[in-house]
Amino acid sequence: MTAALTLYVDRAGRCRWVDVARAALRAKQLPFSERALDLARGEQCDADFVARSLTATVPALEHAGRVITESLAIAEYLAESFPFPAHPRLFPADLGERARARQLMLWLRSAAPGPDALLAMATRALGDRATVCSSWCIADSDLALALAEAQAAGARLPAPLAALVARELGGR
Ligand SMILES: N[C@@H](CCC(=O)N[C@@H](CS)C(=O)NCC(=O)O)C(=O)O
Incomplete structure (x- = not known):
């Protein structure tokens, strides 16, 4: 069974980088849940989230005990964790x-x-x-x-x- 995927997002829905991470999860056809952080209230500065995310930013992807931030790193992590042909490609084969x-x-x-x-x-x-x-x-x-x-x-x-x-x- 695949470990759960949780995407930390901005509650206001204004972060383009969250949208990229979401697009990558959808393109891979992976089920995932979202946890919204209120950036205006500084929820990204919660000590536990800071310790686990390193960068205290969204998007952050939690999977199998890891927390990955940076939308490009998230896309590459998904590409390598859920490779073609079992999942659609995120990056070209060439x-x-x-x-x-x-x-x-x-x-x-x-x-x-x-x-x-x-x-x-x-x-x-x-x-x-x-x-x-x-x-x-x-x-x-x-x-x-x-x-x-x-x-x-x-x-x-x-x-x-x-x-x-x-x-x-x-x-x-
Ligand atoms: N280069 C990062 C940018 C991430 C980023 O800037 N996230 C902003 C929201 S759009 C954030 O978490 N800001 C929290 C803060 O600045 O405290 C990516 O591609 O994911």
């Missing part, structure tokens, strides 16, 4: 494409790009495709969530980028 997905996800986190840089990179990343790599991977959800945030802040998305957002987040 080495170069896998590096491309990680490259894009790391850039979104480290560069924290403004709207102009984000839209320009996203346009280059898609080229004439609908996805960042040759088929869907978690970087598509990650990019769509970044674009949706920019759109909500007033950015106008070119049609291919709007289509990515609609496809990835349409059901929300």
Whole structure:
């Protein structure tokens, strides 16, 4: 039997990184429960959560006695713990494409790009495709969530980028 998966989320539902972790769990078709922390009230600073999470941030994934934070680390943990073919892939099988997905996800986190840089990179990343790599991977959800945030802040998305957002987040 699979150990329970618990995702710690922000109660306000405003954390894009939580959305990435949730998208990864859903893409892997794994049952999971959520525990909401009220960040405004500092529940992430609870001593037990700090000790177990190390970073005192959400998302945090609890599984088999481990607590993993950082949405990219959570996606990689899920990819390795629940591998293809028993579970759908989160990252491409091809080495170069896998590096491309990680490259894009790391850039979104480290560069924290403004709207102009984000839209320009996203346009280059898609080229004439609908996805960042040759088929869907978690970087598509990650990019769509970044674009949706920019759109909500007033950015106008070119049609291919709007289509990515609609496809990835349409059901929300
Ligand atoms: N790079 C992290 C970012 C996580 C993060 O910044 N989480 C915020 C909420 S969106 C948080 O937990 N903040 C709590 C705090 O700053 O005290 C990831 O990808 O998961």
